[in-house]
Amino acid sequence: MSEALNAGRPVVALESTLLAHGLPRPDNRAAADDVEAAVRAGGAVPATIAVLDGVPHVGLTADEVDRVCADPGLAKLGVRDLPVAAALGLSGATTVSSTALLAAAAGIGVFATGGLGGVHRQSVDTFDESADLTALSRTSLVVVCAGVKSILDVPATLERLESLSVTVVGYRTTTFPGFYVADSGSTVDWSVADPTEAARVFAARRDLAAGAVVVANPLPLDEQLDPDLHDRVIAGALAAAEDAGVRGKAVTPFVLDHLHRASEGATLAVNVRLVLRNAELAGQIAAALAGVTR
Template structure:
């Protein structure tokens, strides 16, 4: 019986490899946002803007994707073009990575697979928009994102704007607690609701600046595997109008149910519905919060590098 082929190791871009070798800060970025979360052609401009925000925070951006079966940590401009332009690009969570690797497939990485590949490459900070979590009506559907278990097993800082508004936020926070994932608010104990600053839930702890966030992660890494989630809310004057938010979310979820959309197809379906129903307002807020998270992640990565110096 032939020996099994080894799992492909992530290929680092020259800039990312050089930064990691020199102990300089690097921030991982997912590619599902580009391939499935933002409409074309807006996604391509957003890709450049998010990487620029990481640089503004003092770190090197490392957008992650799987191309022809090989994980890449840090993409060239041509590779970003490919991720943003291909309408058939697969959506790859952790469970999908071995299939993509074995069959030479290409795909965009979700929060769970980005976290796994970032840690494998030696990247300790990751910026995203919102986490996946426990879906509404999960008692009947058992629908829960793989993001949660992935964050319990990977050691990195994840900067986000809470969890996606379509989810059951209190249940998601309970699962994060059960999985011993550390959650802190950035300058607040109010847990953000993605498009809005306040989800209606709170967290026990907060950090005041990037240095405190880095210190919490350094302490966590010394104790046990697992992520530190830094929940970074939008300022109230930048959030989506609350009445509009509640109305379009309810309409989008009802539309998904009526269409029989299930599982991993729910999020892209609902996001597309939100974009159209809000006349693009949700897209503007989505990009705004991702840019804020990317810049903060850059600052945390820089603070973490300073701790290690």
């Protein structure tokens, strides 16, 4: 990976929490290869990030990907957890916040993920807000995503991103996607028409101030989850989490597992599709960014 960066080749960072906690085994291992292949199809080098035995790894070997995908006890590491893992020699999968931090530290300018974390519903009472938001306000890179996870309060999350001065653009749309569905019901002020425009926006942002550019990439309508099914299974999953007393970072994996079972695998298939689309677009933006910055 260092050779690619030193040679000025376009590189795209990928999180490992998707593999360790977001997709069921053994589907996660095949998805890991497919996502890296999608980045290559976009014209860039993939760099899946994880912490193994206390050491951050930016770009994993096949054996290291096997380890991340196979270990059911692998920790979930946000930015706050990285010092503990490093000091105690622990291993873990990186979230959006920690992946962004490690990617930027390695000199990677583009990151592909599924959906961002954000402000949870009932946050007025729980104060439950993802560390992704503040991390992106401090980290300079492009993040390609399909919006924020459907279990969140989307309007509140967009308000927080605005307050934190994170630049948000839609990819060929001003409709903000809702992860499994193309339309969350919210809009954004700006859009970009192609990867080169996204790269130019980031280059301009980087010259002005630290902070991320979020490129929200909605699924095509014929690839999204049926909206009626989406609303039904999301409501059921959130109710199940409430009944089970699930709180904090345990909510997302609990809800994703419930969604997979309640939708008979439909949410899993959509999740994989949107990650692959984001990875390919991120590869294209990274390739365009290499041209913009030369």
